[in-house]
Amino acid sequence: MRKSRRKKFALLGLYFLATVVLLLMISPYLYxxxxxxxxxxxxxxxxxxxxxxxxSYRWLLGGGLSTLPRPWLRxxxxxxxxxxxxxxxRVLVGALVGYALAVLSFRGRRTIQNFILFHMFYPGIILLVxxxxxxxxxxxxxxxxxMILPGxxxxxxxFMYANFFRSIPKEVVEAARMDGAGELxxxxxxxxxxxxxxxxxxxxxxxxxxxxxxxxxxIVVRDPAKQTLNVLLATMFGPYGxxxxxxxxxxxxxxxxxxxxxxxxxxRFVSGVSLIISS
Amino acid sequence: xxxxxxxxVGLLALGLVAVAQVEITFWSAPNPSQEVFWRQMAEAYMxxxxxxxxxxxxxxxxxxSEAGIxxxxxxxxxxxxxxxVFVGFGSELVKSKxxxxxxxxxxxxxxxxxxxxxxxxxxxxxxxxxxYIIPMYVNAMLVAWRIDILRExxxxxxxxxxxxxxxxxxxxxxKYPDKFLWLRSELEVPTWWQRWFDFFVFYYAASKGQPLxxxxxxxxxxxxxxxxLQFFKTLRDKKLLITEPLATGFEVGKTVMxxxxxxxxxxxxxxxxxxxxxxxxxLTPPPVPDWYPAEEPIYTFADAKGVVMYAxxxxxxxxxxxxxIRWVLSDPEHDxxxxxxxxxxxxRDDVGTNPLFTAYIEEKEPALLPxxxxxxxxxxxxxxxxxxxxxxxMGLECIYPVLIGELTxxxxxxxxxxxxxxxxx
Amino acid sequence: MKRQKELxxxxxxxxxLLSAIVFFLIxxxxxxxxxxxxxxxxxxxxxxxxxxxxREALTSTRVYxxxxxxxxxxxxxxxxxxxxxxxxxxxxxxxxxxxQFYAVGFFLPYLASGVAIGLVVRxxxxxxxxxxxxxxxVFGSSPRxxxxxxxxxxxxxxxxxxxFSGYYSLIFLAGLQGxxxxxxxxxxxxGAGPFTQFRKITLPLLYPAFYTVLVLAVGLCFxxxxxxxxxxxxGPRFATHxxxxxxxxQAFERFRAGYGATVAVxxxxxxxxxxxxxxxxxxxxxxxxxFR
Numbered sequence: 001m002r003k004s005r006r007k008k009f010a011l012l013g014l015y016f017l018a019t020v021v022l023l024l025m026i027s028p029y030l031y032x033x034x035x036x037x038x039x040x041x042x043x044x045x046x047x048x049x050x051x052x053x054x055x056s057y058r059w060l061l062g063g064g065l066s067t068l069p070r071p072w073l074r075x076x077x078x079x080x081x082x083x084x085x086x087x088x089x090r091v092l093v094g095a096l097v098g099y100a101l102a103v104l105s106f107r108g109r110r111t112i113q114n115f116i117l118f119h120m121f122y123p124g125i126i127l128l129v130x131x132x133x134x135x136x137x138x139x140x141x142x143x144x145x146x147m148i149l150p151g152x153x154x155x156x157x158x159f160m161y162a163n164f165f166r167s168i169p170k171e172v173v174e175a176a177r178m179d180g181a182g183e184l185x186x187x188x189x190x191x192x193x194x195x196x197x198x199x200x201x202x203x204x205x206x207x208x209x210x211x212x213x214x215x216x217x218x219i220v221v222r223d224p225a226k227q228t229l230n231v232l233l234a235t236m237f238g239p240y241g242x243x244x245x246x247x248x249x250x251x252x253x254x255x256x257x258x259x260x261x262x263x264x265x266x267x268r269f270v271s272g273v274s275l276i277i278s279s
Numbered sequence: 280x281x282x283x284x285x286x287x288v289g290l291l292a293l294g295l296v297a298v299a300q301v302e303i304t305f306w307s308a309p310n311p312s313q314e315v316f317w318r319q320m321a322e323a324y325m326x327x328x329x330x331x332x333x334x335x336x337x338x339x340x341x342x343x344s345e346a347g348i349x350x351x352x353x354x355x356x357x358x359x360x361x362x363x364v365f366v367g368f369g370s371e372l373v374k375s376k377x378x379x380x381x382x383x384x385x386x387x388x389x390x391x392x393x394x395x396x397x398x399x400x401x402x403x404x405x406x407x408x409x410x411y412i413i414p415m416y417v418n419a420m421l422v423a424w425r426i427d428i429l430r431e432x433x434x435x436x437x438x439x440x441x442x443x444x445x446x447x448x449x450x451x452x453x454k455y456p457d458k459f460l461w462l463r464s465e466l467e468v469p470t471w472w473q474r475w476f477d478f479f480v481f482y483y484a485a486s487k488g489q490p491l492x493x494x495x496x497x498x499x500x501x502x503x504x505x506x507x508l509q510f511f512k513t514l515r516d517k518k519l520l521i522t523e524p525l526a527t528g529f530e531v532g533k534t535v536m537x538x539x540x541x542x543x544x545x546x547x548x549x550x551x552x553x554x555x556x557x558x559x560x561x562l563t564p565p566p567v568p569d570w571y572p573a574e575e576p577i578y579t580f581a582d583a584k585g586v587v588m589y590a591x592x593x594x595x596x597x598x599x600x601x602x603x604i605r606w607v608l609s610d611p612e613h614d615x616x617x618x619x620x621x622x623x624x625x626x627r628d629d630v631g632t633n634p635l636f637t638a639y640i641e642e643k644e645p646a647l648l649p650x651x652x653x654x655x656x657x658x659x660x661x662x663x664x665x666x667x668x669x670x671x672x673m674g675l676e677c678i679y680p681v682l683i684g685e686l687t688x689x690x691x692x693x694x695x696x697x698x699x700x701x702x703x704x
Numbered sequence: 705m706k707r708q709k710e711l712x713x714x715x716x717x718x719x720x721l722l723s724a725i726v727f728f729l730i731x732x733x734x735x736x737x738x739x740x741x742x743x744x745x746x747x748x749x750x751x752x753x754x755x756x757x758x759r760e761a762l763t764s765t766r767v768y769x770x771x772x773x774x775x776x777x778x779x780x781x782x783x784x785x786x787x788x789x790x791x792x793x794x795x796x797x798x799x800x801x802x803x804q805f806y807a808v809g810f811f812l813p814y815l816a817s818g819v820a821i822g823l824v825v826r827x828x829x830x831x832x833x834x835x836x837x838x839x840x841x842v843f844g845s846s847p848r849x850x851x852x853x854x855x856x857x858x859x860x861x862x863x864x865x866x867x868f869s870g871y872y873s874l875i876f877l878a879g880l881q882g883x884x885x886x887x888x889x890x891x892x893x894x895g896a897g898p899f900t901q902f903r904k905i906t907l908p909l910l911y912p913a914f915y916t917v918l919v920l921a922v923g924l925c926f927x928x929x930x931x932x933x934x935x936x937x938x939g940p941r942f943a944t945h946x947x948x949x950x951x952x953x954q955a956f957e958r959f960r961a962g963y964g965a966t967v968a969v970x971x972x973x974x975x976x977x978x979x980x981x982x983x984x985x986x987x988x989x990x991x992x993x994x995f996r
Binding site: 015022029045097101109112119126128129130150208212234244255267269 | 826956
């Protein structure tokens, strides 16, 4: 009797601890949300505002009268555009190339695999300046393509798909071939549907990563109309210093879509995490 | 038949106009009121000059407008012309051959006459004898005081010398321990252009306008500089100067002194209408050391910037832009619009005497009167092309160590001078 | 049939190959020559300087600070994140229900943009924030958070630990779940208490996870950019300056493409060598204790 009582208390205590820690972990998000809804006089002065106000959002989306008007909503759109395009491409190419490397056998496959490993582990920072120069030489400076083209392929995605496809028994593919299915049919109607857990993980991670990218987007685009929200927020960090409320609103616009996306797909995410760990 | 011919001719004309239309871009400063001014000018000009399309857009401002312009030049996407360039940046651009001299255009002398620039323009001549910048405005930086709070403390007018300021500070702290004299969190950050609005202002006041650097030599008044640094340190030690990050101070009465440029007025009108010149705040030149002669005028820093034309533009674009700029600057009514929209005074010899301006200022914007009066005592920025490093090092090697007590003001000042020795060669 | 397979393979791989040639090989080759030039992106000229860029970088205070700061951050972040992510994993592991809920919850910080969190931190640490008001009431003064070299480093380190703890806890979680229950039961039968069980069973068997998180955390310290960029600009006096900040500053604020590329190379070398040394050290430590 007593032992189970103690165990119950211990368990309750653990849940209490876990909840407290959880709240601490997500408290910056809560703070951001609360401050974005606070009346301006109270922003950053109190933890919980006395009343809720949409002034910050109205100001932000209306462009702000006397201080640097900026296209915040458009910037959000830019982020969505770039992140979606790039991630879809990375996932698709990842699946195709991963399939080719894992399932097909052709001359040079080994070389490509090794090359991909070399690429994956090559320090990207060295390529930063020359890639910028390349983009500039291609006449793409300050364009959407500059943000999209260099990132269309992800070696990590290829790696993940290749690993997964390798784990699929050869009989599956052979059976399909014997039924007369062409390569593309096999890929799109069998392999990719099978790879759903991988796709969920790969898409979520790559999308989130691209969504919060700062350095590259800041380097190649200077026109506020084309900038992503993350870059715009970073550039307005100083100048809007006295306008914290709208900045928090921009932060919410930037952060919450990803949070919601992850929470919606949390189940898929969790089931796929073991895949990442094992890789 | 006749109808068809008309249509055809009309289309042809449209086509010719479209082909003959020159497209030029102008970058306005990252200050919304300046953008408004240039847009208005562009629209008015395009209405009467159909062969030109002028795109006005605000220049990037991060990390600084200068860096934004350089980034555009580096990216090959520089505009045809822009404003917001001061002499130091101009010399950096000239060194990289990125801008063209305005005086190469035939109508240069005419413009100088039309806009009354003959005296003003002298300060803008570059070492090679050319004029690369047409000055748009000269803002003499002044110090604003919350006279409403000062009156509560028993002051009818603001202090003039350092001792008087410290005495005011004591009384302030006695009555309002939570208030500060001056909020200047940028003083501890080495951002180069922030020095214009703290150190330079006080230094030029204390040194009677002695230039810090002339050509490639340091010609600063050491005594004055050290005195200024000591003043900052004392203020900070007495908790009169707050250097922590704080969003607003002067506007909400948390501080009673601030360095102010006239561009703030449009913004105050909208967000802090309770700040009324003469009632809530007054303007004076910067405070000076105690030994400063009582009757002599006080100097200050001049935030002065102008318009440049970029070499990346084609000859056709340059000609079109030159015509536009000439049109804008030759009409005093346009300069009056400038005053009304941006709150700043245009760079003209007659800004204090021309009744067109004085009538407006006296009636609508009396706060601009002290600015007009002090233009003659305002010293422009450093013209050396390495201005970024020079001013950055001032914060890094001198001001920050002095403020935190690591170096004495004299040591800090010597440290700065030693640090920029190599740069100046 | 075989020919088709050959073609098929190459065809499918072609998007990658094309992208790799344009955006990997070309910049790679370019970087090899860039470092030997003094190339100002504004001027039309470019001068050959041989090893001049390297000489400048190796004697530069800014680069020196970036170099040292990496290890400064490492000293705080690596132990911090190892401890916190292990704790989080242990918590989740011992919860009979709602494991997924808490695991995902702990992971959420990883999804934030450093800029947005920087906003929150700046707000929380500004002079008249409720936190500082409280500190002043209780202790008489509030720390000069972002203006003091030590505090600024701590703040940024804390932000990074916060961001990655949940993510790394998943690695520990997978490791924990891989430990067979029988081991614990057998130890309990032998009379071992929970702490002994933890020391003798859990920790040793977590070695692979520990190793992974360690290497990830170390590598992470060489890539710190966003947090100091928005909060301190690398200050005060380069106390929070990092490699990537320096590269960004030189190449994209001073437009010195050649010198910026040089600093990038040095960054890569420092990262590679440091990770190699640390891995060797940890591996030999592990081997001595019989870990795999």
